[in-house]
Structures are given as structure tokens and as C-alpha cells.
Amino acid sequence: MFELDWQGRHTLNTGAATAVTSALAVSSLTYVSGVDPLWDAGIAAAGALGSVLAGARSGHLPATLTYRAGLWAGAGAWSWWAAADGPPWSWPCLAALAGGAAFGRLTWNAIGRHESAEKLRRRKAAWDAQEAARQERHDAWGEQWKQRLARITKLEGCRIVAIQPWAANTGYTVEVELPGGATWNQLKRFEEALGSDLRLPEGCGVEVAGGRRKGTAIIRVATVNVIEQTIPFPADLSPTSIDDEFAIGLHKDGTYAKGSLAFQCGLGIGDTGSGKTNTLNVINAQLVRTVDALVWHIDTTGAGLSLPWLTSWAIDGTHQRPVIDWTAPTLDEARALLTMAIQIIEARKRRYQQVMRQANDTKLPVSPEIPAIIIVVDETADLPRDIKGMIETVMNTGRAVRVRVKVSSLRATTDSVPVAVRKRAKWRWGMYVTDPEELAYLFSGYQKVDPSDAPWPGCGFNAYNSTKPRPCKAFQLTPQRMDRIAAAVSARRPVLDKISCEVPHGRYYPSRWARVLPRLYEGEQLHAVTRPYTAVPVVPVPTAAPQSGPAPASGAVPGGPGAGIRPGSPEWNRLFPRRGDATTPAAPEEKPAAPADPPDGRLRLVVNNTDRPQNPPEAPPEPPAPAHSDPAPAQKPEPPRPPEQAKPTSAEPQPTAQDAAMRLVLDAGPDGTGPSRMEADLKAMGYSTHRTTISGWLRLWAAAAEVFQMGSGTQTYYVHRSYVSGRPPSA
16 A cells, blocks of 8 residues: 655655645635735745745755745745736746746756855865864964973974874873984973973873884873772673773773783782772673683682672572682682693693694684683782792793783782792783882883872772883772673673593582582572582592691692602602612622712712613713633722612512602702703613603692792703702702
């Protein structure tokens, strides 16, 4: 069925036809009814007035309004004439009406083109006037800045290239071209003086940075104190990727303070009451928005880092899955978590080679099927040395397979943040602290970071991607907002991939919430949505061995492989005696005495296998005696041979290769040893252990802080903890 479109617009032809038929109808009605024809003129005048008013509201030019009023006047005059001298349908009247309609139809386009050209000309004139005024202001500003720089910094000949106001109207940026030989660092030390000369409000300041090329500088001037205000967390909760940068707050110029944990580790500090916890929650919120990254927490001071993100799930049941994949509130749980992370790093490097080859990349591409793992650690100062060593191992080895760490602490000191952790963290942020020395330690190389530039709670400094630390204000995140975020992103959180779950410590992973939730919510009723995670057989994590006393030779992980004879035991000392303690077993024939001990008091390995020589394989063998010669007389000296040890009986314990490798590290003393040297020594002792296996043992021992890695690259070697800590060896 045909439907009328009452919203349609007239074309030129339909408009002309409508005008003709309307005029003819009005004049005919007037003529037939005998009404005074002046009523037609009145109707036309009313139409002209309405058309002018409507055109003025639409922004038409006066010439166009006059033209429209003229068309109405012509229609009214024709209607009055046709009704008075009628009839209107006579040929003279119809010819006059057709002529007027044709005139209006043909002149309408010309009037429209004239109006468009005139509007364009007026806009251009306004733009030119605006540009002239802006250039005038720019020239005035530029001259002021040129004189200011010459007066304060003593740099003559500076050229002001551009002055750009900020979008939020909170300040402006000045681009300066410096005279020959000058650098932007020469302006940097005058930031306070420039701010004072500008008479900026409290909390506003001047920042100087390098320009796009040498010999230029960027001067950012904040005229409104943005970082003093409360900035709520953005409402956008759309899915993101761990490969994307994310914002944690705003800089003084209104731009986002960004960071990323895709390939870099992070480090943050902040004194009590500075807003450090809020900033960590902002980072957590941005991490849980991702669809290809799992979030693991380590907080042994009460799990305050995790509880705001778990309570809405564990107690209220607002969503089906936890947004935090694993949290470690105890030291034993933290050891299990970090050990599994180290094992995942090794497993992913071996078993995802094809995935990396298909992506033509040396780094593992992440996806919801193979998610990245981000470990967020809070309050590192109270963590024992072995856990700090594991954190360093993850930071050193996990980049290629997308296992990264975010560390935070109350203070930026060597006892709270080890140097190795600080050097590995390429993204650093620091909230308000009282001692500028701590910010200097955090942002090494930027000694001019002043805490007074960010004195309010929630303010701090952000340095990402090798940029200078800049003042910023973190977004504010309230508990109710965190609950809504957790409920919104819960359904799209990824799960751990199968290969990562199959590592040895993966047996503790399925029952993680069955161990942790009853501890976190002691005395409270867990919601039914947690039942799939808690109604599983609980596998207790290993309990750490005491720190004092001799460490097991395997030294790596509680319950790990290679647990053998303990250093210091009688069996160990008999099988691996110190130099000077070795005794030559009785034999039916006389043997020469062992060579004297060297002056440094090093330990010497005594071979347990009597069929293998102690000397390296490349040493030339003794020439055989002639067949006709008699046995050598007793008084004739023989070349010294290494002392041999009686073969152990079947009841005596035989040391494993891993135990012997630990003994090699002990024997090396403070000078240490490396995988290649240990491989040769183990082969001389009768073990066929490959260098790759030895390197794996050393990494595990380093993670457990049994040995310490020294040097880097080809100069890497390992020293036993007894020598690093200054205590004598435990064996």
C-alpha cells in the first residue's frame, strides 16, 4: 500500500508546482466567493513575514531573505489581480502565473550559489581575523618568552617556534629553537626561576624537556593545578590487550600518565597515606580489563592488595569467576606461586617454539588461549631473601614468554628494593615521599626530582618507556567502583594454558582457592559461586625449610628433584672430603703421597670412581713401560698420581650428580664457578651431565637463594650463599 512521506523535503520543481497551485487555488476561491481580493494580498504578506523569520533562524543571509519575501509578494500581487479581473483560470492569468513560477525556479539556484559563496567569504574573513589575532598574541607571547629566556637563562637569540594552548585550557606548550651550541639541559635548571617569573599559582609549574631534534626545547607551562583535583577512574571498561598501553592518571598538562607490563617490569613506591594502594588498584583495574593476561598477587601483609577484588565474588557472589587468578597471602604460598612461575617460564620456552616461529617473533604472542602472567607484589621489604631471589629470576628470564612482575614498596631503599629489581623495572612510578634521596634512588639519573612538585595524596611521578619522571595524579578508585569493574570483566577473564598447568608445581594450582579463601575470610560464609574452586581436594604447598643450617644439595624447591646426601653429613664428607682431609686407602702396593695443599685452602674433589683419572681428559697419558723392563724399584720415584678412594660398599650412599654439582659450587669458594667448568669437573668425576642441565640447576638454586649469580652474559658465574653472606661454608 502506498504511504505518504510527510517528512519529505521539496525539490525545486515540486516547490514551484506547490507555489503555483496554491496561488491559483486561493485566487479562485476569492473570485468565486466574492470576497475582497485584498485578502489575497494580506495572506501573501503573512507568508512573506513567516518565510523571513524562518530563514533568519536558519542563518540565511539578508539577500536571500529579501528574495524570498519578493517571491511571496509576487504571488500575492498575482492572486489579487486574478481575483479582481478574473477569472483566474483565464489564459492571460495562467500565462502570468506560469511566467512568475518559471522566474522563481530559474533564479533560486543563482541565489543559493550567491549565498554559499558569501558565507564562505565571510568564514574565511573571520578565520583570517582570528589567525591575525592569534598571531598577534603569539608574537607578543613569543617576544615575552624571548626576553624572559634572555633575562633568566642568559641565552640570547632564542627563537619561539610555536606556542600551543592545551586542549583542556589548563596551560600551554612553548617550542623553542635554541642558539647554536645550547642544549635543553641548560634551560632545565631554571624551571623554578621561570615559574616564579610567570607568577604561576601554587601547584603549577614549568617543565623543560628536549624537542623533536637537537637544539630545540619544549617548555610546558601549567596554569591550572590539575593534579590537586580528584580525577575519577574512566567509565570505559571495554576489552583491552596486555600489549596495549594503559593510563593510571593525568599529567599536569592533562595528558595521560601511561604504563605497560607487556614486555617490561614495573616498580612503584609510596609512603603511607601517599595513595600507593589506590595506584596499585588502578593498575589492577587496567590489568583485569585485558582478555589475554592473568593477574597473580603476592601480599603477605594481609592480602590487602587482593581482598577488594575478591570480596564481591567470594562473599557477595556478584559474578561467577574471580578476576584475580591467584593470590599468595603467606610466604609458603608465595614460594609455590613463584616456583610455578619459574617452571612455566622454562616450559613455555621449550614447548612454544613452534608458536613463536609461526609468529616470526622471538617473543611469545599472547592470546586468551595462551595468556600472559602478571605477578603484582606488594611490600617487598618484609619478604625473605629466597623469595626476593625468585622474583629477580622471574624478572630476568620471563620476558620472552610473557611472565612479568610489578613490584611495590613503602620505601625506595636497597633493603626494600634490591638493585637488581630496580634495574629490571623499566616502568617506574613513585608517590609522595619525604626524602628526595629515595626518588633519586628510584629514578636513577634524574637527581632533580623534587617531592614538592607532587605534594598531595594520590600525586607522584611517572617514568615510562625511558622518559623523564613527570608529576601526575592517579585516578581515584573507590571500593564500589572496584566491585562494578570486577562484575563487568569477570566473564571475559582468560584461563591458564594447558602447558603451563602441566609443570611440576602445577599440582598446587587447582586447589589454590581451597587453601587461600578460608584463610582470607575466616569466620565468614563463602558464596556458592566459589564452590567449583573450593570443593576440590586440597594439596598443601610445601613448607619452607629453616633458613639456618646446611641447605639440601638440591637447594631449589622444597620437595624438588635431586634430594640426595646433605652437605656436612659424614657420608658427604667421606665421599667429598676437603683438601688435606683426604686419606689414602690401604693397598698391597706402595703408592706415593698426595700432593701438598695449595696455600689458598681451597677444597679438592676426590674421585669416587677408581676407574677414571682425576686429571682432565686432555692431559697426555703416561707412556707405557717397555715389555722387557723389570718392575721399578721401590727407591725410584714415580710421577705423582691422584689419591684413590676405596670403592663404596653397596650399603654406602652414592651421591647424585646434582649433589656433586652443589659440592662443586661449595668448593669454588668466593671466586665461584660456572656451568662449563662444572660440566668438565663432573665428567672427570664420572658423571655425564650436560651443561644445559647444570644451568637449570643453577637457576633453581639462584631462585631459592642457595647460590647467587654474579656478572652477566659470558662472564656469569655462581657463588654459594655461605661466601656471599660472609659465613663459613656449611659443609
